[in-house]
């Protein structure tokens with residue numbers, strides 16, 4: 001393929017695939033070389049992203065499929081649900097799409113998670129490609145094969161592990177991303193520091209202003225390192241038997257905030273930002289890290305424009321929502337904690353301690 005781009009491979013045996021990171025990838029037909037050609041290519045996107053990048057992508061795909069069609073979903077986390085997922089199936093069936101049909105997820109994590117789940121289910125599995133257009137999706141959700149929809153009782157409760165054939169992260173798409181969404185994406189970038197790479201945490205601290213100003217080199221490096229860490233984790237533990245849980249740092253608190261407030265009130269990245277502050281505080285109360293680590297992460301989350309205190313909700317509904325977390329075993333809450341800077345693990349935690357942390361961070 002011509003043109004400057006960076007690439008790395010996620011090593012999963014017969015399910016291995018490449019992640020390409022570069023400018024203008026969506027419009028470059030050669031970025032799709034080697035992917036299956038078929039009668040139908042179905043672009044799943046939403047009503048915000050379709051007018052921005054839909055046509056561009058359709059042109060790049062025109063030579064690959066006799067028919068390139070779009071399924072345009074309503075935008076937002078509130079629509080990551082059964083009725084919206086069904087719209088994808090309705091379209092595939094109405095157009096007599098067969099099992100060679102390729103689905104293309106064009107958008108952020110919501111579109112990516114739903115398209116992946118639809119691909120896993122339609123005719124028991126059709127190929128799909130991730131085309132992430134948010135920072136969050138480029139550093140996290142497009143990689144690793146977790147696909148899902150939400151349930152009112154809990155985030156991502158209905159889903160499947162199903163890997164894409166390729167990930168194309170087009171850096172140019174980040175130019176149109178609203179600032180609040182950029183901050184949300186930074187939450188998942190920051191996450192990789194305390195759990196896996198203290199040097200990367202230092203790099204983020206030093207380069208946060210450049211990232212927030214969208215300097216292309218800084219963004220490319222943050223995306224590359226984030227994907228490397230995620231590929232390293234998922235390559236060892238695709239289905240979260242153990243190690244992969246570290247990618248859930250901040251998510252037990254974060255998912256509870258999202259569910260209790262109502263999906264879409266706080267963005268996923270905002271809830272994870274606040275959740276990481278609570279999770280490092282929990283780590284400190286367990287005697288694993290010191291106050292300096294708590295202050296360091298809190299300061300970075302704050303600088304990234306993310307909340308560090310809980311929204312005005314009572315603790316009980318949050319605890320209830322946390323009991324639904326996928327890491328809970330035999331009714332026992334389990335949290336990802338930082339064990340030392342750059343290293344994380346999973347611990348069963350007493351509910352009393354969790355309540356103390358919630359109280360310390362109440363609005």
Ligand SMILES: NC(=O)c1ccc[n+]([C@@H]2O[C@H](COP(=O)([O-])OP(=O)(O)OC[C@H]3O[C@@H](n4cnc5c(N)ncnc54)[C@H](O)[C@@H]3O)[C@@H](O)[C@H]2O)c1
Pocket residue numbers: 046048049052075076077080107108109110111113133134135136137140141142143144145146147155156173174175176177178181184185188268269
């Ligand atoms: N599968 C995983 O491993 C994984 C990892 C992290 C998060 N997630 C999931 O991802 C979702 C969050 O993803 P997200 O933060 O990308 O949110 P999102 O998909 O809702 O996208 C954020 C907003 O940005 C808009 N948008 C997307 N690309 C744009 C662009 N280039 N220019 C302008 N606007 C654009 C979207 O329409 C939306 O309004 C959550 O549902 C979360 O649970 C999944």
Ligand SMILES: O=C(O)C(=O)C[C@@H](O)[C@H](O)[C@H](O)COP(=O)(O)O
Pocket residue numbers: 140144146155156188240244245247248251326
């Ligand atoms: O890829 C993973 O594994 C993650 O945990 C990444 C998270 O950022 C992401 O939000 C994921 O969807 C959460 O997974 P869940 O299993 O807690 O729903």
Ligand SMILES: [Zn+2]
Pocket residue numbers: 140188251268272
């Ligand atoms: Zn996440």
